[in-house]
Amino acid sequence: MTRFTLAAAALLGLAHEVLADLQPCGPAQYDPAQYVCWDNQFLCPITGGEPLSNCAGACYSKFMYTCTNSVLTLLPPVDTPFTLTVDNPGLPIHGKPVTAGGLHWTLDGETSSYCPEQVGSACPPGDTTVLAAYQGSVSMSVMVPGGQQAYLDPYWNMGYTQAHSAYLPPGSIREGFGAYQGGGFVNLNGNGWGWAACPPRASGGGGPGWNLVARNETNADKFNECHPINLKINSLPSGTLGAWQYT
Ligand SMILES: *[C@@H]1O[C@H](CO)[C@@H](O)[C@H](O)[C@H]1NC(C)=O
Numbered sequence: 001m002t003r004f005t006l007a008a009a010a011l012l013g014l015a016h017e018v019l020a021d022l023q024p025c026g027p028a029q030y031d032p033a034q035y036v037c038w039d040n041q042f043l044c045p046i047t048g049g050e051p052l053s054n055c056a057g058a059c060y061s062k063f064m065y066t067c068t069n070s071v072l073t074l075l076p077p078v079d080t081p082f083t084l085t086v087d088n089p090g091l092p093i094h095g096k097p098v099t100a101g102g103l104h105w106t107l108d109g110e111t112s113s114y115c116p117e118q119v120g121s122a123c124p125p126g127d128t129t130v131l132a133a134y135q136g137s138v139s140m141s142v143m144v145p146g147g148q149q150a151y152l153d154p155y156w157n158m159g160y161t162q163a164h165s166a167y168l169p170p171g172s173i174r175e176g177f178g179a180y181q182g183g184g185f186v187n188l189n190g191n192g193w194g195w196a197a198c199p200p201r202a203s204g205g206g207g208p209g210w211n212l213v214a215r216n217e218t219n220a221d222k223f224n225e226c227h228p229i230n231l232k233i234n235s236l237p238s239g240t241l242g243a244w245q246y247t
Pocket of ligand 1: 154155156213216218219
């Protein structure tokens with residue numbers, strides 16, 4: 001009985017693969033769950049829930065590029081503070097914010113911040129997580145003197161420094177981030193493996209909520225319960241500070 005059940009399950013799995021609802025794209029056949037067909041001619045993959053766009057036959061992400069007169073160009077760097085939201089329409093946390101808490105970025109968590117009593121009402125509200133990017137590095141948009149730098153920690157989670165401290169765990173990476181106006185926040189370390197959202201309890205740490213991890217070729221297997229996502233940039237007015245300090 002057990003053997004039969006296993007064999008039947010295996011066959012069903014196989015049938016599912018073979019019978020994926022293929023559609024024509026010109027002379028080719030494609031699975032619309034994995035690809036998008038442009039002009040009945042060009043196939044582009046769907047990555048992180050984003051059907052890649054087509055620029056004269058080249059597939060590109062709108063989180064990083066724009067296509068002008070059939071030429072791909074990088075979006076300009078964002079030059080104001082911003083918030084980030086998760087982008088993958090297939091996930092329940094689509095559109096939810098990146099949140100700072102416990103010196104760590106999480107997804108759809110609670111922003112945790114602190115305002116000294118003597119600063120009082122002069123503190124920013126401290127209930128949203130506001131960031132600023134500059135020449136490949138990213139920091140928390142805070143009022144506290146010295147600021148708070150954000151970085152990839154040795155586990156390839158995003159962390160940030162404690163206020164009044166410049167300490168980073170050995171092996172942390174503080175550069176190589178792209179932040180594009182009208183686009184996304186991209187980790188350029190790790191050869192384009194991109195961000196993933198790890199559901200509660202999946203490997204990837206981060207406690208009870210969804211955790212953000214940066215994938216690369218050596219950790220991709222470990223994060224196979226996690227889902228690829230993009231991080232969308234939502235620009236704020238110049239000079240916006242999110243908190244006195246994030247905790
Ligand atoms: C990939 O990420 C892991 C942490 O998850 C890190 O230990 C490793 O050094 C990274 N690999 C590369 C090639 O950067």
